[in-house]
Amino acid sequence: MSQLTLITRAGTHELPVELNETVVAMAKKHKVTWGHACQRGVCAQCRTLVVEGASFLNEITSEEKLRLRKAERAEGFRLGCQIRIVGQGDVKLAHRPY
Ligand code: FES
Numbered sequence: 888m889s890q891l892t893l894i895t896r897a898g899t900h901e902l903p904v905e906l907n908e909t910v911v912a913m914a915k916k917h918k919v920t921w922g923h924a925c926q927r928g929v930c931a932q933c934r935t936l937v938v939e940g941a942s943f944l945n946e947i948t949s950e951e952k953l954r955l956r957k958a959e960r961a962e963g964f965r966l967g968c969q970i971r972i973v974g975q976g977d978v979k980l981a982h983r984p985y
Pocket residue numbers: 911922923924925926927928929930931932933934966967968969
């Protein structure tokens with residue numbers, strides 16, 4: 888079974904993967920603190936570094952293209968409210984707000 892690992896300042900959390908659910912929604916459901924205010928790709932409080940498993944995630948959304956610099960996206964940064972897991976495989980994400 889695929890696993891989602893969320894790394895926050897408070898520690899590392901292992902969650903079961905829920906396909907097509909946003910990372911912010913999964914974190915909330917499992918009471919993992921993952922900053923978010925808008926859930927629309929505007930505030931960037933949910934800024935996330937994809938550590939592992941980028942190929943199992945949805946394509947970068949237009950909101951992420953607007954909010955994150957190209958260089959950040961190239962380094963693997965995304966927005967937790969926009970990321971959805973769409974494929975079977977392990978994914979590791981770190982919360983990295985500005
Ligand atoms: S919650 Fe605001 S950009 Fe993700």
